[in-house]
Amino acid sequence: MGDVFLTLQDFMTFTKGVTYLIMVAALCGIGLFWRFLNARDDD
């Protein structure tokens, strides 16, 4: 785990995996942020 990626395949497996987790977080986060942003609107 500590050493560098020797193949593109390993690198992409890792980075895409992290990106998928970020995507899940982003979708939840942006929804909550939308509500925060619009919570005090008049209508």
Add this chain to the structure above:
Amino acid sequence: MSISRRKFLGWIGAAGMTSAVGRKAHAASNKQFTGYAEANAVLHDISLCIGCRKCEDACNKVNDLPPPKASFSDLSVLEASRRTDAYTYTVVNQKQTSGNAKPVFFKNQCNHCLEPACASACFVQAFRKTDTGAVTYDETVCVGCRYCMVACPFEIPAYEYDKALTPRVTKCTMCYPRLIDGKLPGCVEACPAEALSFGKRDDLLALARERIRKFPERYVNHVYGEHEMGGTSWLYLSNVPFDRIGMRMDLGTRPAGELTAGALGAVPIVVGLWPILLGGIYAVSKRKDKIAAEEQAEAVAAALEEANAAADARLTSELEKAEKQKQLAIEKEVQKALEEQAAAAAEKAAGADGTADVDKPEAGDDDSRSSTE
């Protein structure tokens, strides 16, 4: 192995993730991947192959594959072009390249790419490029989607279509279990013509170039597999152009993973920007609705007001008219009364002078005077 992917989600714990991402940062910024330095490879010198099918025989035995329909010593099999299938991990084909020259024989099996298309395509990571050089397949996770077979540019993986419940993808394993035991791959061990050489990839590349340098008139000046699809662990030297024996020269040098990297990279961007774009459109359409509603309300109010004003005006004018009419009527009545009175007075005056003077001395006078005149 650089990472234990089976536990992928497991070790991306909160703490693990920061340290892992941090540590890999400099490696990640370097977009060159060296591959496994000590990885093994096989060099197949097509010019040396005699088409004896001993490699096929050995492959069949070491992999415990079912016996073939025709014996491996039956060379008439070579007359038809064959490909790998579920129970044949390697095949030798022959090609008559020119009229009366002796045919060219060439062996075909998994090329064990440095960046395997099958591994890139597999959605359960059933394929692995191992540090031995072998690309292995894990049947315990395989779903059987066969995307690896679509992806493989060399058309190697085969499928056990005849198995109802336990079909597997099959392909040459480079005799991975034998490599672990320090043995040669079955086919290499069996080859009587030294058409197959086993060793470190770098050494075999050097060997191949050395042969081309020594016998330039014998070999095509190309080591097939050095760069094809990002390079393979199975290398080929040939005395006939590779595309003449069905080995595609148009595959390019980019590994399969790079072909899909763009599309994969677009995925998180869509996830990042679509909510912004759609949210914007939604906000605009909602605002448009709101303004339209407000405008409508305003218009309604204005119309109401106008109507009220008009009604008021009409009412006033009606009232005025009525007043005027009333006035006129009164005046008319008054006039009528006066006239009647005057007429009566005149009558009276004509009848008896005295009384008229008593009642209305001046007017009576005037009237009587005017009427008499």
Add this chain to the structure above:
Amino acid sequence: MSDHTAETGKSVFTLFNLVAGIIVVMGLILTFLRFTGGLSTVTNLSDYNPWGIWIGFDLLTGVALAAGGYVTSAAVYIFGMKKYHSAVRPAVLTGFLGYALVVLALNYDVGRPWRLPYPFIMQQGTTSLLFEVAACVALYLSVLFLEYSPAALEWLGLKRARNLAIKLTMALTFFGVILSTLHQSSLGALYLIAPSKLHPLWYSTYLPVYFFVSSIIAGISMVLFESTLSHRYFKDKMSRTYLDEHNPVTLGFGKAASYVLAGYFIIKIIGISVDNNWHLLGTGYGVWFLVELLGFVALPCFLYAVGVREKNLLLIRCTAVWTVLGVVLNRLNVSLIAFNYHLPSTERYVPHWMEVGITLFIVTLGVLAFRFIVTRMPIFYEHPDYEDAH
């Protein structure tokens, strides 16, 4: 309610029921063969042709044609085209059934269907476009189920659950559009890994964009096609609102389809230019490519436009069918006809009749489920208890 339908539709549905019954029985037999004898007993799949019509038609085309759900709900809820509101429920239902059938078809196609959750629970093959497709299809099927659920809950009389589901509408619509963008495009991107096998006229780095844009076209056209059929067979189930909005919906959707087709035509031309494939247009595959591009993209684009300009609803409806066929053709071209173009004809794939039989069986199941639902649940009309809900 169902008895009533059966009575009114008797003349139409007796023959229909008979044919559907035969297909279902055949399908069950084929299913038995598939899971006892393996893929080789019912398919013509080979080592050269690992994907047949169950992928090319059931998956690729099925997903494209089920795009009406996200296109319509996005138009109504996000773009604010409220006048199309009555088109949402039928479109979402069609989408939901479409995706459910896609997943059902995958259970026939993959070797060990009970392992379909493995990409998520065992090892995540994150480098694979198929992982992305699988994740999105699984999530989107759930989204469509939730989007459809108010109709079922109204039917069942579960008010609180129904109101909860209605509250989720906006979030589900957003999520649905994002997921659809991703997997519609990724289905095209599946083929990016095989430039050596797909004919260069169809292979393009724009494949994901083409698949996404044509899914919008397919979605709109399917809404038109489905509403035409429904109009014919389920008119007694339709509310005044639905019937009143039917013609404006047809005109509006026809106009949208025409415009998107125009854009699709332009980017297809750009694709040829970017890869400098002009010279290939003169070959046999080139002629076939032009048939698709001119006959099934440019022509319906023009016909839709004429239909909208002249308010010719019949022309729009016929064009919708033609456009749907065009999308089917495109998906089959990419997955089967122009795929493995380099192989000799003896190695090429032609579907086995039993593969077609299974596909027919699955489509029939979809039609039956659609009929079951629209004759019982508030799809073409609003449930009397919730009429003022929006």
